Amino acid sequence: MAQIRKKKSKETPPVSTASLPDIVFMLLFFFMVTTTMREVTLLVNVKKPTATEIQKLDRKDLTTYIYLGSPKDTVNYGTEPRIQLDDQLASLGDVQAFVILKREEIDPTEQPKFTVSIKADNDVKMGLVSDLKEELRKAQALKICYSTNPAGDKPEDLYKIY
Amino acid sequence: MDVDKGLMVKLPPWTDVPPDENNENKKRNTFIVLVNANNELLVGRKGDEKVMQLDEIRPAAVSFINNNGDGSCTECQGSNKDPRSSENPSKAIISIQHDRGTSYQIYVKVRNELLAAYTELRDDVSVRKFGAAFKDLPENKQEIVAEIYPQFISEAEPL
Numbered sequence: 001m002a003q004i005r006k007k008k009s010k011e012t013p014p015v016s017t018a019s020l021p022d023i024v025f026m027l028l029f030f031f032m033v034t035t036t037m038r039e040v041t042l043l044v045n046v047k048k049p050t051a052t053e054i055q056k057l058d059r060k061d062l063t064t065y066i067y068l069g070s071p072k073d074t075v076n077y078g079t080e081p082r083i084q085l086d087d088q089l090a091s092l093g094d095v096q097a098f099v100i101l102k103r104e105e106i107d108p109t110e111q112p113k114f115t116v117s118i119k120a121d122n123d124v125k126m127g128l129v130s131d132l133k134e135e136l137r138k139a140q141a142l143k144i145c146y147s148t149n150p151a152g153d154k155p156e157d158l159y160k161i162y
Numbered sequence: 163m164d165v166d167k168g169l170m171v172k173l174p175p176w177t178d179v180p181p182d183e184n185n186e187n188k189k190r191n192t193f194i195v196l197v198n199a200n201n202e203l204l205v206g207r208k209g210d211e212k213v214m215q216l217d218e219i220r221p222a223a224v225s226f227i228n229n230n231g232d233g234s235c236t237e238c239q240g241s242n243k244d245p246r247s248s249e250n251p252s253k254a255i256i257s258i259q260h261d262r263g264t265s266y267q268i269y270v271k272v273r274n275e276l277l278a279a280y281t282e283l284r285d286d287v288s289v290r291k292f293g294a295a296f297k298d299l300p301e302n303k304q305e306i307v308a309e310i311y312p313q314f315i316s317e318a319e320p321l
Contacts, residue, residue: 053277127262
């Protein structure tokens with residue numbers, strides 16, 4: 001009986017590239033979703049307090065951040081809480097110039113909405129914070145925000161002092 | 163995206179002149195919250211302060227603000243009308259005083275309690291007048307409520 005037999009090619013077939021775009025897009029979307037904009041590298045330890053009466057700061061472009069906390073690099077900077085402006089540790093005297101500079105960067109019509117967000121650590125003493133506030137008042141930056149984390153539902157979160 | 167959240171505060175403009183607060187009228191309308199370096203609280207009307215725990219501040223502040231001693235606040239309900247406490251909510255001032263050694267954490271918690279006291283009173287009026295909580299009201303209605311209970315939280319220089 002005559003048999004029709006397919007002639008098998010002896011070479012291995014090339015890898016299908018049909019799924020290549022799928023893989024590329026999958027990677028692209030993965031990185032788009034997981035990437036966050038770099039803000040600043042924190043040089044101080046900041047563990048924010050919790051509160052309930054919080055408001056959102058919705059305009060990031062009108063907000064300037066000031067970080068207060070003990071330096072991470074204790075060898076060079078010790079453990080006394082310090083002020084961080086942008087990417088470097090600064091002294092109290094630099095605050096006014098920094099804030100004025102930041103305010104000049106935004107549109108003049110929106111300058112009244114300029115807000116300074118203070119991200120301070122739980123263990124910072126109020127002496128440093130009130131010195132900072134005095135500098136802000138001198139720089140006419142009167143809208144400030146004490147950055148906090150939202151408190152949980154349990155009252156312990158709110159009244160417990162760590 | 164992480165949204166920054168926090169307690170909004172408006173600082174007074176910088177002046178070199180220290181405010182004087184020694185007349186009798188101001189005494190009655192000032193509620194002092196003093197936090198010392200050991201994070202202990204001394205709370206109450208000027209001249210009548212008591213040692214308190216953190217969770218006692220809110221009710222004390224509410225009854226002080228809402229005292230309505232001269233009866234001029236027509237929307238206030240549940241007022242004590244104590245002749246020694248505040249005259250009306252728009253005259254009542256809360257003053258936070260702290261030490262340089264007070265921890266930031268307790269300071270934020272105290273401020274949070276005082277803001278919560280105002281929220282409690284504002285929500286009360288909002289629900290009675292407009293049937294919704296203060297934060298859910300449109301801006302023009304929020305203004306009406308905020309006029310009944312204006313927020314006066316002042317801050318003294320550290321001791």
